[in-house]
Every structure is written in structure tokens, then in C-alpha cells.
Amino acid sequence: MNIDMDRMKKQICFIEHLDRLKQVIRQNLLMNESRRENSAEHSWHIATMAMVLAEYAPHELDQLRVLKMLLVHDVIEIEAGDTFCYDVEGNKGKEERERLAADQVFGLLPSDLAADFRAIWDEFEQGDTPEARFANALDRFQVLLQNFNTGGGTWRIHNIEKKQVIQRMLPIKTGAPSLWPVVESCLEEACDQGMLKDTVASQE
């Protein structure tokens, strides 16, 4: 095999750049509440979840595509940072910021690979394929489990209301509908235990 050393150098440079995702800190806490989670370990967690929960996809999926999306979906945060989902101000301009970050990060790769990675990221972001919908569902479901296991986690810290969480969790209803009853029962228990504000109930 003839090795194109320029190409290989770009690939290795990208791999070295990936290391920075381990320093992008999310709002969510680890389940033992010892510290906040970073985007690299989060990506590992949801990719492994996709292996465990594959059977709850609404129909047969391309599992390789799902894993690739979950591994790649946060890489752009190396440039764009993590935006807290309930931060209204921070989410203004997020789309444009992340698109530019994608140009930058994937642009380190040889052009064919850059296009492949960009297509994987775009597919996740657009959420139009069954694979992307299932991947998005798992991305939300992990945060539910984290918050539920840390006495409310970011819901409590940021004074989030149940209706906001339901809105945020909706991709699970379409992407992995069998998991939806778990979402509902977790949110109900979270409200009962005071982890989450049930505004609707308290207004009654």
C-alpha cells in the first residue's frame, strides 16, 4: 500500500485535536455528583447506550450510522463550547456558531473525510432519519437519567419546570417511543420528590 503522508498527518492532527473535547464541560453532573461531565465521556456513554437499547428503536436501524452520529455529534463543541439547553440567551445564534465550528473542526481532515464527518454531524442535527431520531432520543434520555439520579441535578440547580423538561424530552417520544413511559414516570416521581417544579400542578 502506498501511504499518502500528507493525508495521514492531517488525520493524526485531527485525532490530537479531538483530545480537547475532554475539556469541554457540560452542565450535567456525574451520577455520583462528584463533578460535572465532559462532552467526550458523555459521547462515550450515549454510544454505549445505543448498543444496550438498540431494540427500542421503532424499527430496524443502521446501527453503525447511529454509533457514528453519537461519537461525532459534540465534536464541534471543541470550538463552539457546550450550550446549556435551557439557556435562552445562549441558544440565540447557536446554530450559526456551531455551523462555523463544524467548518473549522472537520476542515482539519482530508476533504473526503471532512465531507463524511460533516454529513454525519448534519444528519444528527437535522434529525430527519430514523437513525438520527434514535440518536437524538438517547442524547436526551441520558440527561434524564443523570438528573433523576442526582436529586434533580441541573433541573434543581437552574430551577427548571416540568413543562420545559417535557418539551426537551419530546425527541424520545418519536425516536425511541418505548422509552417514553420511563420518561413520564421519572418526571412524575421527580415532581413528587421535589426534584422538579410542577408548575401546572402548583397553579391549580
Place this chain on the structure above:
Amino acid sequence: MNIDMDRMKKQICFIEHLDRLKQVIRQNLLMNESRRENSAEHSWHIATMAMVLAEYAPHELDQLRVLKMLLVHDVIEIEAGDTFCYDVEGNKGKEERERLAADQVFGLLPSDLAADFRAIWDEFEQGDTPEARFANALDRFQVLLQNFNTGGGTWRIHNIEKKQVIQRMLPIKTGAPSLWPVVESCLEEACDQGMLKDTVASQE
């Protein structure tokens, strides 16, 4: 679809247990030297590397199998802890310790999934398939890049010699032979720059 709630509970319990891998700390430093790496983010890094470097597998591989092995290969460390590769004492009994850990960790899953995950882990450990050899090569290659990018990293901290590193890197020669020249040139430069002891040369 009829949901078996006992089954789903076991799967969710396993997913929650996975969170602990983020607290298993390896010897290796992040490339910016800010802290040591954990096994969850390490697993994400090498799985994503498998996407970037797929073309350097010696022949066409089952990429899904490679990704699954890389995602799962360290999960047993939740029970067994990470063993530093150059720690002779720590490596005594490692195999038995890890086998017991595998029984324990994968045993949380419903039995069919437990068998699937165990087979994936066994395949990686045994390293007999081309997929397992490629996965093992990447596991080694990442550490090479980390140490090379941190002024010698664990090689320098633990006073490791070049011949030990070559021995440790050999799976790259069989699993991803196109990457071997990179290994050789990194090790040569590492010795030249005093990141790594070249015992053979110094004895001449």
C-alpha cells in the same frame, strides 16, 4: 410492542452503572497535561479514531464490530480498575481479576445482552480477529500520541525504556501495519528529545 419492564429495568440499571467508568483514572495525561485521562473519555477517543483511520486496517473490516469493541473494552475496569501496562506486579493476576469483573459488570444485563457484551469483550481481549487486532492497535496508538504530545508523559514519569514501548506497541504492527512507520518515527524523535530512554543506544 409489548415491553418487558423487568428487562428494561436491567438495561437502565446497567446504563447507570456505566457512569462509573468516568471515575476510573488512567495513568496517561490529556494532551494539554492538565490532568490524567479517565477510561470513558479514552474509549470515546479511540472509537472516534477508528472512524478516522479505518482505511489503515489491513483489509476490509466489520466497522460496527470494531466500534463496539472499542466502546466496551474498558467497561470491566468499573470493577477491576485500570492496570498500568508497565506495572509488572499489578499485571500479575490481571487476567483473572478482569474475567471476574466481566462476570460482574455484564451480569447486570439481561442474559442475551450479557452474552453479546461478553463476546465483544472476549474478542477484543483475545485479539484473534482482524477487527480485534485493529481495535487493539488503536488502543496502543492513542497512548503513543498522548505520550509524544506531553513531552514523554508516562514514559518519562515512570522511566520507561524504548524497548519496553516497542514491545507494547507491537499490536500496531499486525493490526494496522500502515501506522507502524509513525510509531517508529515518534519513538526515534522521543529518544532524540530525551522523552524516552534509549537503553540500547546508551549501552553502545
